[in-house]
Amino acid sequence: METGNKAxxxxxxxxxxNEVRLSDYAGKKLVLYFYPKDSTPxxxxxxxxxxxxxxxxxxxxxxxxxVSVDSAKSHQRxxxxxxLPFTLIADTDKKLVEEFGVWGEKKMYGxxxxxxxxxxxxxxxNGVVEQVMGPKExxxxxxxxxxxxx
Numbered sequence: 001m002e003t004g005n006k007a008x009x010x011x012x013x014x015x016x017x018n019e020v021r022l023s024d025y026a027g028k029k030l031v032l033y034f035y036p037k038d039s040t041p042x043x044x045x046x047x048x049x050x051x052x053x054x055x056x057x058x059x060x061x062x063x064x065x066x067v068s069v070d071s072a073k074s075h076q077r078x079x080x081x082x083x084l085p086f087t088l089i090a091d092t093d094k095k096l097v098e099e100f101g102v103w104g105e106k107k108m109y110g111x112x113x114x115x116x117x118x119x120x121x122x123x124x125x126n127g128v129v130e131q132v133m134g135p136k137e138x139x140x141x142x143x144x145x146x147x148x149x150x
Contacts, residue, residue: 001100001121005129007032011065012089012096015075020065020089022127029130030123031057031064031147034102036116038070038078038088046118046140047084053144054085060148061125067091068116122147 001007011020011032022030033050035043050057050064057064064086070078075088089096097103102119105112118138122131131150139146 001129001132003129003132007121007123007127007129008096008099009127012067012091013072014087014089015072015079017072020087022123025063026127027125028063029061029125031062031120032067032100032123033064033118033120033143034067034097034100034116035118036106037068038074039081042118042140043068044078044082046138046143047078047082049141049143049145050086051082051084053148056148057144062147065089067096069094069097120147122150 007022009022011022014020035046037043047066054064066086067089069091071092072090075090079088091097094103097116100121102117103114104117106115118135120133120138121129124130133146
């Protein structure tokens with residue numbers, strides 16, 4: 001998925017088991033952010049940056065949706081623990097991470113494994129990808145500011 005592509009209509013299933021559709025957000029800009037894992041330090045910092053600036057993001061016409069391959073139950077705990085005001089998609093079948101091209105090879109402590117590459121897609125009011133922010137660009141503690149100041 002790259003700039004200029006139309007995002008898919010069905011995005012996935014949220015933390016409450018509800019289907020999330022692109023058309024649910026018609027007329028709004030969508031911050032669709034993919035992150036590796038609930039309750040890890042970087043992912044928590046990123047989620048809290050978006051939480052702390054959520055009202056400002058909304059006032060500028062944005063809605064926020066997080067996506068990871070964690071379960072709905074894991075997402076519920078993550079939301080409760082950090083008072084997150086936005087939807088999290090439980091992409092347990094890896095359909096969305098693969099469709100958006102953010103499932104890839106990662107390295108940690110000398111080991112190579114497959115995982116979610118931290119990536120944010122800004123989708124315009126018509127469902128078209130306007131901007132892609134990759135893993136090397138995203139500063140987890142300042143992510144909301146990066147979006148607001150783009």
